[in-house]
Amino acid sequence: MRTISYGQAINEALAEEMDRDGDVILYGLDVAAWGGIFNITKGLLERFGPERVFDSPISESVMVGAGVGAAIMGLRPVVELQYADFILVAGDEIFLKAGMWRYMHGGAFKVPLVVRLPSGATGAGPEHSTCPEAYVMHSPGLLCAVPSTAADAKALLKEAIRLDNPVMFFEHRRLYQKRDEVPEGDVTLPFGKGVIRREGRHVTVVAWQYMLSRALKAAELLEQEGIEVEIFDPRTLSPFDSGTLIESVKKTGACLVVEEGYRRLGVGAEIGAILMEQAFGYLDRPFRRLAIPDVPMASVKPLVDRVLPSVEAICDVCRELAA
Template identity: 40%
Template sequence: MLYEQKPAMARMFFREAVTRAVREEMTLDPHVLILGQDVGAFGGSYREFDGLYKIFGPDRIRDTPVAEAATIGIAAGAAAAGYRPLVSITYMDFLMLGFDALINYAAKLRYKTAGGLSAPMVVKTTAGAQGQGVAHSQCIEAWLMSVPGLRVVAPSTPADAYGLMKTALRCDGPVVYIDHKRLFPTPGDTPVTETLVPFGKACIRRDGSDVTVVSHGYMMRVALDAAQIVAQDGISCDVIDLRSLAPLDIDTVAGSVERTGRLLTLEEGQVVCGVGTEVAIQTFERTGPKPWTRIGALPAPVSSNPVLEAACIPDAPRVADAIRALLAR
């Protein structure tokens, strides 16, 4: 009997996986540049570019002022001119300042020029709550999913941080790559050999038969913890990591929901017009209506007060209770 040989793996932190992917792509392609606050000698706000400045120098890694609109605008122009800039936006909240260049120029450029020009740029931005208050804690990925021409990805593991970054830096259009503050120090196995993760392909993190739980980014860890909790009650969860938000892999989600008959969507952002709502609607267009519930942040700004922050953001016990309630319908 033949067995599929698993690739050799190396243990590394999430931030190290990002560094490795960017280093490899900058080595392969001299058109790849990095722009952003503290990306140079400091090595990035979360040390996700650590050591790259010593290798590639100031010609390819440029520290910028606290001017997100200008930085994204410069990157969009450089991309149209043939470069492949990677822009680092320290807090996702301030990505809003660069929406004009990102959405009205970069995402539309291929359409406006009948394919004559494109903007192969990556905007890497860090989402999520970790004690930094109302303007440094938001998850607004749902806003971006509806923009034609814009791809949106959100890795939850070091392996996907590596593989999705490499795919993003080779993409011929703008990509928003969303990481999370709480993920940078988390370890995980990453392939030793070069391995790209395709856009539009979800991953089943845990097999189950009673309910489908769908999430992305840091909330995947919460989803898996909740699945472990309800397993003690005999509830079996099929846990799906979207990885790619635009495009979505609805085939994988719909196939799971057909088996389990129930869907729970989990996100750290707001549920109104959220990622989960879009996933559910597209899924039910294929499967027909199924019991569904959605979990997200409470409808309030995320406080820097640790007690209020914890109350606002979904945790594993809250998700476990929602799973039990869904099965009780």
């Protein structure tokens, strides 16, 4: 099968969906003439024209708010926010408008909006580095996708554009150049269905995006020590595929969540609570988390590396859980 990068896969998904449906529009700062600050939307302006692909001002509130308005009137807007951190700049529009417009108007509207959110620590400073999925997972009305491979990025984005609900689509910047096999043609993936990336008997590790690549490395190292790690990639956090996770935990009896968001009330905290409530009897070791230790992401690399969960840290916790 052919291989393309995660970034190219997103570009292909956008192009194919815009080709398929004339109501899909794309806008954001730098997405049109420049092709996106991360080069993801290159060529789309030329192909689909300025009526459907256009630049916006640095106005995150109206970027997302207009997306809600366009969506309730029948368009399928895809908005790029450049940095996932900016969901907090557009907080009213994401959490109170996109998430609630349908609900508070008694189901009269559909909100088929996709907000693309490049995320992750790249040394861009405290306000341009985070993985703020937990805010989205916390908030009713929003769907949350966290694709980890090029194939998943393409299939989940195509699905997101077709869904009639607002999707926060996290794209990890450290994955943009990562190449994977991606099937040609119209492939989508359902939301709420995770995947076991690696099978193992001793410990279940939940990880996605950049932390998934670290978890996979850790699992390879641990294999040499006789520790078999099972790795679960949820693919979407809202909805979250707790069923597949619980089946895995039934087998391993131990669970570690590795995430790039803040630890306190993070995604891992929620997953831990799900396991306490629904799978307590299957856990024979304490639930564990590795996450950003509740400090902002600094700008320089040594400080960033200090707080990101490392392969070594993942190995250490897995050893404890497997002991």
